[in-house]
Amino acid sequence: MKLFLEGNKQFIIIEAGIWIFVALFYTVTPSAAFATTPVPIDEVVTALQQTYEKTQDFRASFIQETTIKSIKKIDIEEGTVFFKNPKNILWNYSKPKAKKMVINPRKTWLYLPQEKVAYTQEADYTFKSSILVKFLSGLGKLKNDFTIKYAEPKALDKQGNYLLVLTPLEKIPSLNPFSITVDKSDFLILQVSFEDTMGNSTVLKFSNISTNTGLSEKMFQFKPPAGVSIFNMP
Numbered sequence: 001m002k003l004f005l006e007g008n009k010q011f012i013i014i015e016a017g018i019w020i021f022v023a024l025f026y027t028v029t030p031s032a033a034f035a036t037t038p039v040p041i042d043e044v045v046t047a048l049q050q051t052y053e054k055t056q057d058f059r060a061s062f063i064q065e066t067t068i069k070s071i072k073k074i075d076i077e078e079g080t081v082f083f084k085n086p087k088n089i090l091w092n093y094s095k096p097k098a099k100k101m102v103i104n105p106r107k108t109w110l111y112l113p114q115e116k117v118a119y120t121q122e123a124d125y126t127f128k129s130s131i132l133v134k135f136l137s138g139l140g141k142l143k144n145d146f147t148i149k150y151a152e153p154k155a156l157d158k159q160g161n162y163l164l165v166l167t168p169l170e171k172i173p174s175l176n177p178f179s180i181t182v183d184k185s186d187f188l189i190l191q192v193s194f195e196d197t198m199g200n201s202t203v204l205k206f207s208n209i210s211t212n213t214g215l216s217e218k219m220f221q222f223k224p225p226a227g228v229s230i231f232n233m234p
Helices: 013-025 041-054 130-136
Strands: 004-006 009-011 057-068 073-084 088-095 099-103 107-112 117-122 146-150 162-168 178-182 189-195 201-211 229-232
Touching: 041 146, 041 162
Parallel strands: 117 229
Antiparallel strands: 004 009, 057 073, 057 201, 073 088, 088 099, 099 107, 107 117, 146 162, 162 178, 178 189, 189 201
């Protein structure tokens, strides 16, 4: 699902950014002490599900590294991501230049302030997957929607954090498997990596994660400033 162009680069956050969000949303409570051998995968999945159902909102700093296959270029961006249940998401990019993607139950907006341009579409098109709608509504069941396993050949990174691969059970071309790194101590998501249908790869690294702080729904509303050109996307 490719909606927006930014210069000569395909803006892929709509297609794959929801998966970024879904992965980030899974924070887990420690269920076992760290050992050289990871705990059984079912224990991790159960903890992920329990915390997912309890989390109403979160915020995190992120660094996004996107490799554009067609021109062999790596773009590095930074910012802050926010979520509030149900279906409110804000990606606020600050470096190297400002831009904003806002999703609420009605609309999706991509705002490029330097270009004085905003793109919008109905939220129903953004949340076209039934799996994603269930997750963003707090109704998703990990075991019903994904095959989850440890990464191969290594289930742990050099720091002993858990490396997992999530594969959607619903066969939709745009929904690819993605990998997550789970902190060994507090079980927060530290990193997400995935590829889109064009072969572009993205790695997101998260830090300063906080949950259930009472984010206001007002921050997920967007009104284009005066003088901004608005383009409605199908």
